[in-house]
Structure formats: C-alpha cells, structure tokens
Amino acid sequence: MNLPQLLFLVTAAVTLFGAVMMVTSRRMVHSALWLILTLLGVGMVFVHLQAGFFAVVQVLVYVGAIAILVLFAVMLTRHSMNDSGSQTNRYWIPALLMTLIVGMLVTFAFLNWPASHLAMDPMTGPEMDIAKLGLELVSPQGYLIPFEATSILLLAALVGAIYVASDHKEK
Amino acid sequence: MNFFADPVNAITSWLTAVFTGWGLSPLVSQIILTVLGAGLLATTAMVFVIVLIWAERKIGGRVQDRPGPNRVGPWGIFQSIADMLKIFTKEYITPIGADWLPFNLAPILAVAAVLGVWAVMPLYSTAAGSRVDVGILYIIACGAIGELGIILAGLSSNNKYAMLGGFRAVAQLISYEVPMVISLLIPVMYAGSMEVGAIVESQKVWNIALAPLAALLFFITSIAENGRAPFDLIEADSELVAGFNIEYSGLKFGMFYVADFLHAFTSALVFSTIFLGGWQGPAAETIPILGFLYLMLKTLLVYLFMLILRFTLPRFRIDQMMNVNWKFLTPLSLVTLMVTAVVDKLLSAQTLVIRMGGLWAANVILWLAADRCITLLRRPNHSRFIAPQRPLARPELESSINAEPGGQA
Numbered sequence: 001m002n003l004p005q006l007l008f009l010v011t012a013a014v015t016l017f018g019a020v021m022m023v024t025s026r027r028m029v030h031s032a033l034w035l036i037l038t039l040l041g042v043g044m045v046f047v048h049l050q051a052g053f054f055a056v057v058q059v060l061v062y063v064g065a066i067a068i069l070v071l072f073a074v075m076l077t078r079h080s081m082n083d084s085g086s087q088t089n090r091y092w093i094p095a096l097l098m099t100l101i102v103g104m105l106v107t108f109a110f111l112n113w114p115a116s117h118l119a120m121d122p123m124t125g126p127e128m129d130i131a132k133l134g135l136e137l138v139s140p141q142g143y144l145i146p147f148e149a150t151s152i153l154l155l156a157a158l159v160g161a162i163y164v165a166s167d168h169k170e171k
Numbered sequence: 172m173n174f175f176a177d178p179v180n181a182i183t184s185w186l187t188a189v190f191t192g193w194g195l196s197p198l199v200s201q202i203i204l205t206v207l208g209a210g211l212l213a214t215t216a217m218v219f220v221i222v223l224i225w226a227e228r229k230i231g232g233r234v235q236d237r238p239g240p241n242r243v244g245p246w247g248i249f250q251s252i253a254d255m256l257k258i259f260t261k262e263y264i265t266p267i268g269a270d271w272l273p274f275n276l277a278p279i280l281a282v283a284a285v286l287g288v289w290a291v292m293p294l295y296s297t298a299a300g301s302r303v304d305v306g307i308l309y310i311i312a313c314g315a316i317g318e319l320g321i322i323l324a325g326l327s328s329n330n331k332y333a334m335l336g337g338f339r340a341v342a343q344l345i346s347y348e349v350p351m352v353i354s355l356l357i358p359v360m361y362a363g364s365m366e367v368g369a370i371v372e373s374q375k376v377w378n379i380a381l382a383p384l385a386a387l388l389f390f391i392t393s394i395a396e397n398g399r400a401p402f403d404l405i406e407a408d409s410e411l412v413a414g415f416n417i418e419y420s421g422l423k424f425g426m427f428y429v430a431d432f433l434h435a436f437t438s439a440l441v442f443s444t445i446f447l448g449g450w451q452g453p454a455a456e457t458i459p460i461l462g463f464l465y466l467m468l469k470t471l472l473v474y475l476f477m478l479i480l481r482f483t484l485p486r487f488r489i490d491q492m493m494n495v496n497w498k499f500l501t502p503l504s505l506v507t508l509m510v511t512a513v514v515d516k517l518l519s520a521q522t523l524v525i526r527m528g529g530l531w532a533a534n535v536i537l538w539l540a541a542d543r544c545i546t547l548l549r550r551p552n553h554s555r556f557i558a559p560q561r562p563l564a565r566p567e568l569e570s571s572i573n574a575e576p577g578g579q580a
Contacts, residue, residue, distance in 0.1 A: 033273060056305045
C-alpha cells in the first residue's frame with residue numbers, strides 16, 4: 001500500500017465515521033458538526049483526485065453556506081431539537097435489508113465496471129485549468145442549457161424566498 | 172543562493188541538503204520542511220499579534236486623545252506580554268449547560284481559520300506557503316470556517332447574549348461575504364487567474380488604480396468581516412456585553428482575542444496583496460527580501476487606516492448595517508463588476524493611460540450614480556422615535572402646568 005492509498009483510506013474512514021455519527025447523534029448541533037466533518041472529508045477526496053477547485057468550492061459552499069444555514073436553523077429552534085425518543089421506527093429491519101442489498105448491488109456494479117480497475121492518471125498542467133471549466137459551462141456545445149436552467153431555478157428560488165419572507169400587506 | 176537576498180529558499184535548500192545527507196527520501200524531507208515552514212509561519216504570526224495588540228491600543232489611545240498603555244516598560248510596550256501572562260494563569264470556566272464539543276472547538280476554529288489564510292500569501296517573489304491555483308476561493312473558504320467558529324461559540328455557550336451575538340454573526344458575516352466575493356472577482360478578472368501569486372505578478376499597475384471602486388468595496392466589507400467598528404455589532408459591548416465570547420475565560424478567550432487582531436492584520440495583508448501590488452516595488456525582483464519589506468509597509472499602512480476608522484466612527488445600528496449591505500454594497504458591486512468587465516474589454520487594445528482613464532471614469536460615474544440613487548430613493552424615516560406621554564404625578568394640575576411656562580411636569 002502506498003501513501004496516496006493510505007491517505008484515501010484514512011479520509012474515507014473519517015468521512016464515513018462522520019456520516020454515521022451525524023445520523024446517530026441526538027443533538028442537532030452535534031449532527032451539524034458531524035455533517036461538517038463529512039463534507040470536509042468529501043473535500044479531501046476531491047483534493048486526492050487533484051480537483052483543487054472542487055475541494056475549495058466544496059468547503060466554501062457546503063461548509064461555508066449550507067452547514068451554517070443548518071446551524072442557524074438549529075439556533076432558531078434550539079429547545080425543540082433535543083430528541084429523547086427512539087431513534088428507529090418499526091421498519092428498521094426491512095430498511096437495513098434494503099440498504100444492504102442496494103449497497104451490495106452498487107459495489108458489484110462498480111467492481112464489474114472495467115474503468116474501476118484502471119490506475120489513476122496524474123493530471124498535468126493545462127487540464128486543471130479552471131478557465132476550461134468556465135468555457136465548457138457557457139459553450140452551446142457544452143453545458144450551456146443545464147447551466148442556464150440551474151440559474152433560472154436558483155433565481156426562482158430567490159424570488160420565492162423573498163416572497164415568503166416579506167410581510168404581505170392586506171389591500 | 173544568497174542568504175540575505177532570499178532567506179527562506181536559502182534555508183530550505185540547506186535543510187534539504189542536510190536531510191538528504193541523513194539518508195531521508197525526498198518525499199519525507201519535503202513533508203518535514205512543509206510542517207516546519209507551516210509551524211514557523213503560524214508561530215511568527217501569533218507572536219506578531221503581541222506587537223499588534225500593543226500598537227493598536229497605543230494608536231487607539233492617540234486617536235482618542237489619551238496616552239494608551241504607558242506603565243509597563245517604555246511606552247508600555249510590555250503591556251501585552253503582561254496581559255498574555257495574566258491570561259495564561261486564568262481558570263477555564265465552562266458554564267453549566269454549555270455544549271462541550273462546540274464550546275471548545277470554536278476558539279480553535281477561529282484562530283485556525285485566520286492562520287489558514289497565511290498559507291497562500293506570497294510573502295515575497297519566491298516565497299509563498301503554497302501556490303494553490305484557487306487561492307482567492309481558498310481565502311474566502313477560510314473566512315467561512317472563521318464564521319463557523321463564531322457561530323459555534325454563540326450557540327454552545329448557553330447564554331442569551333452569546334446567542335444574540337451568534338445571530339448577528341450569521342446576519343453580518345454571511346451578508347458581507349456577498350459583496351466581498353464579487354469585488355474580489357475584478358482583480359481575478361484582470362489577472363486571469365485565481366492564484367494569489369499570479370494576481371500579484373500581474374499587477375504592473377496596482378489594481379487599486381484600475382479598480383478603485385472594487386478596492387473600496389473590498390476594504391469596507393473586509394472591515395465588516397472582521398467585526399470591527401463601525402461594524403462591531405457581533406460583540407457590541409453596550410448591547411451584548413461581549414457578544415459571542417462572553418462565556419469564555421482564560422486562554423480560550425485569548426484565542427478569540429488573538430484571532431480578532433490577527434484577522435484585522437490579515438485583512439490588511441490580503442488588501443495590500445490583491446489591490447496594492449503585494450511585494451511589488453523597486454528592485455523587488457532582484458533582491459526578493461525587499462519585496463517582503465514593501466509588503467509589510469503597505470500592510471501596515473492599510474492597517475493603520477483601519478485603526479483610525481475603528482477608533483473614529485460610531486457603530487452602525489443593526490438595520491442600518493443590513494441596509495448598507497443589501498441595498499447599497501451588493502448592487503453596487505454587481506454593477507461595478509459588469510461595467511468594469513465591459514469597459515476593460517473595450518479598452519484592452521488601448522494604451523495603459525487610456526485604459527486607466529476609462530476605468531477611472533467608469534468608476535467615478537458609478538459612484539456618483541450610486542450616491543444619487545441613495546438621495547433620490549431615500550424613504551422617509553419611519554422609525555422616528557416618538558416620545559410617549561409622560562405620566563404626571565398630579566394629573567389634576569395639568570392645565571395649570573401647561574398654562575404657566577417654565578413649570579415642571
């Protein structure tokens with residue numbers, strides 16, 4: 001086992017541990033913190049794949065914005081978030097079975113996928129260019145339509161949020 | 172390699188030779204060197220805070236017409252060291268009901284986030300911790316981690332004032348991130364790269380001369396991100412006692428304190444790196460260490476300006492603070508970005524003077540238009556304070572009181 005593999009295994013272990021702790025911890029604040037650890041772990045995986053841009057965006061968007069929003073929601077509802085009830089319901093055995101089956105199927109599919117046995121190609125200079133990513137996002141041959149559709153969706157969400165948040169005066 | 176011209180690389184190559192002589196593999200020696208360098212940079216920055224705190228208190232004193240610290244040592248220069256020793260000996264108090272993990276994680280995050288920014292800062296032409304190709308985004312991401320620290324502190328302290336400070340932190344820091352990021356896009360656009368070193372090298376003319384409005388917006392928002400006056404609503408002492416750090420004692424409070432001062436200095440460093448040409452200056456290419464001198468000189472000037480603002484201006488009210496951001500800075504930064512992009516594209520083939528003139532004209536017109544918009548769109552002040560009717564001790568005498576002027580109600 002070489003150093004990158006070891007690093008990847010440690011990162012994956014920490015990420016999975018964070019994910020499990022996130023769904024099992026009883027306090028919402030702790031859940032949010034474990035979620036942040038998980039997201040940082042995913043960012044580390046991006047670093048491992050030499051995708052520095054995605055790693056930083058992962059931290060910026062998910063840790064910097066989404067996790068802080070989760071924390072904010074926890075702050076607003078502080079005392080109703082201390083759950084003391086049972087953490088499972090009566091369907092936990094079927095749920096466990098389904099999860100195991102789906103997980104095994106996905107693993108099986110990946111093992112049979114020929115590309116998963118290839119060694120990772122080290123990226124060289126120009127391929128890591130962010131300008132290429134930007135051009136690809138706005139070129140009509142590339143991802144222009146999904147990109148614009150996403151921006152319209154976000155704009156609609158923004159307008160909706162402002163409408164919900166504003167106090168409507170009765171006329 | 173000359174030691175005096177380029178000490179960092181001289182020491183690095185010497186140590187590499189030493190480690191290779193011991194028979195270590197290049198990878199291991201590089202890891203050791205990276206850890207050493209990071210530790211040294213972080214420690215130097217933290218120790219430098221001792222001087223910063225003294226300077227800030229002294230300058231603050233001078234601005235407000237008082238002597239400042241003047242008892243411990245000549246001009247009070249050992250005051251911070253005495254304070255530091257005192258803070259080391261204090262007890263750590265964890266309030267009842269505090270959430271242990273976030274409560275102790277918060278000060279660490281606050282300091283670590285600020286120190287993280289130093290990793291991508293080019294100190295002079297050949298010395299930078301790391302030349303990450305997304306340096307600007309990395310700086311902003313570090314800022315987000317710092318916000319997380321403040322929010323966690325407010326949330327976990329089990330204190331209403333700390334909680335309010337945390338709420339304000341969310342409102343202020345996240346809001347002011349928007350115009351800050353947008354105004355940072357303009358230097359990125361000029362340099363064609365998000366790497367901090369490349370942005371410095373691209374500044375044959377300082378970015379402040381090409382994008383004055385972006386520089387102003389970044390300056391304002393970085394003060395707001397620091398949470399310093401006039402944006403010190405997070406720890407407004409007259410309203411929230413101490414805000415988010417109220418329950419912290421001893422070195423845990425000290426870490427927030429260090430993070431605060433270091434954050435202000437780091438903002439000045441980022442400003443002078445991105446808008447004032449970083450290490451660029453006369454002979455900075457041939458004698459690299461001069462670049463460090465220039466960088467520190469610029470940074471200290473910006474820092475001094477921040478201090479004078481801090482000790483001069485009164486605090487914003489919370490609604491004013493939000494209004495300034497969402498109704499003025501954010502639209503202005505968006506319009507500035509678009510106008511700058513168009514004007515710079517139109518004038519890119521022209522000489523430098525024409526390009527600079529055009530950009531300045533566009534910026535001044537934008538600023539005047541924004542100023543005019545504020546005047547025209549100003550709504551009548553609805554929140555005018557109307558004094559309630561004061562209760563009278565003897566209402567039956569009211570008519571006689573009103574009748575005779577000078578009577579006391």
